[in-house]
Amino acid sequence: MTGTTHRMVALVLLFWVGVAAVHAQDAGGGAGTASPVSLEEVLSRTGARLQWDPYRQQGALVRGGRMLSFALGSTTAVQDLSAVHRVEPPRRDGGTLEFGQDFLALALQVFPPPGQTRRISAIFIDPGHGGRDPGAIGQHTIDGEVQRVEEKDIVLTVGQRLHALLTARYPDKEIVLSRDTDDYLTLEERTTLANGIEAGPNESVIFISIHANASLNRSARGFEVWFLPPEFRRRNLVSAEDAGVEDPDVLSILNTMREEEITLESVLLARNVLSGMEGSVGLGTPNRGLREESWYVVRNAKMPSILIEVGFVTNRDEFLQLQNDAYLQRLSEGIYTGVTNFVRSFEEVGVE
Numbered sequence: 354m355t356g357t358t359h360r361m362v363a364l365v366l367l368f369w370v371g372v373a374a375v376h377a378q379d380a381g382g383g384a385g386t387a388s389p390v391s392l393e394e395v396l397s398r399t400g401a402r403l404q405w406d407p408y409r410q411q412g413a414l415v416r417g418g419r420m421l422s423f424a425l426g427s428t429t430a431v432q433d434l435s436a437v438h439r440v441e442p443p444r445r446d447g448g449t450l451e452f453g454q455d456f457l458a459l460a461l462q463v464f465p466p467p468g469q470t471r472r473i474s475a476i477f478i479d480p481g482h483g484g485r486d487p488g489a490i491g492q493h494t495i496d497g498e499v500q501r502v503e504e505k506d507i508v509l510t511v512g513q514r515l516h517a518l519l520t521a522r523y524p525d526k527e528i529v530l531s532r533d534t535d536d537y538l539t540l541e542e543r544t545t546l547a548n549g550i551e552a553g554p555n556e557s558v559i560f561i562s563i564h565a566n567a568s569l570n571r572s573a574r575g576f577e578v579w580f581l582p583p584e585f586r587r588r589n590l591v592s593a594e595d596a597g598v599e600d601p602d603v604l605s606i607l608n609t610m611r612e613e614e615i616t617l618e619s620v621l622l623a624r625n626v627l628s629g630m631e632g633s634v635g636l637g638t639p640n641r642g643l644r645e646e647s648w649y650v651v652r653n654a655k656m657p658s659i660l661i662e663v664g665f666v667t668n669r670d671e672f673l674q675l676q677n678d679a680y681l682q683r684l685s686e687g688i689y690t691g692v693t694n695f696v697r698s699f700e701e702v703g704v705e
């Protein structure tokens with residue numbers, strides 16, 4: 354830890370002595386905790402700075418553009434003004450603050466210790482369907498002639514182009530296609546492949562599923578991106594062995610936090626990809642926005658995951674566009690831009 358951080362801790366503690374002198378009577382009323390963590394320990398382990406509002410009795414840890422807000426006696430902690438976490442209520446202890454172990458674990462996820470900043474080690478691209486499973490089928494009469502296109506072929510082309518763009522950009526990352534040919538893969542095989550990619554403790558894999566849409570309403574058109582809804586509870590994201598803890602309660606807390614983190618990251622990835630596509634094809638194609646769904650293939654991937662619907666094969670205009678080489682290239686470039694923007698912000702977090 355740097356000298357600067359120690360000076361900040363000292364300043365914060367001095368400030369707290371002042372605050373505590375005014376509010377000494379209401380100190381120490383909180384419930385007892387197994388092994389509370391001091392404010393000084395939270396600050397020194399995370400390298401974060403404390404912002405404190407003495408009137409509202411609320412505070413925030415801040416570092417490198419990220420923020421974790423909390424309030425005295427409250428079970429709510431809010432990450433980056435968006436993700437809500439349940440924590441043991443922070444309480445006053447003499448001239449300083451005390452937190453639960455769960456708050457420290459959360460803070461360490463929001464502010465990874467220096468030298469432990471996270472990176473995306475692999476990007477898994479999954480073109481949907483394949484082989485005997487054609488996916489959505491578009492059939493239209495163009496200039497008096499019946500033409501047909503299958504989803505599996507469109508999404509394979511987009512997947513291969515995205516793979517080529519990402520491979521050129523990130524020689525140090527593993528860029529994996531679930532299928533590079535017209536092969537049939539079950540959903541289980543896809544998630545098993547993705548979950549089988551090795552990642553270190555501070556590394557993450559991202560999962561991008563690519564599909565094309567169909568609708569009985571032939572005027573439906575546009576692209577959309579789906580992510581996993583927070584209600585879906587995935588088990589055993591964090592193992593006792595990895596976390597180095599035996600206590601099932603602590604493991605359960607770590608798992609819940611990991612789920613929330615994965616959901617937040619999936620939403621951020623989805624938003625980035627949507628704006629990338631908006632930038633590349635949005636002038637002529639409607640952006641149908643961000644959607645939540647419990648897609649099997651996404652639900653079982655233990656990593657930030659999204660599902661992209663590139664357009665409707667049942668719409669005549671999109672049917673033509675989705676067979677146009679230049680349009681598929683622009684679609685792929687839009688997804689690529691979104692993914693690289695997400696990777697940049699993901700990997701910059703925690704860097705001062």
Ligand SMILES: [Zn+2]
Nearest residue numbers: 481488564565
């Ligand atoms: Zn599909």
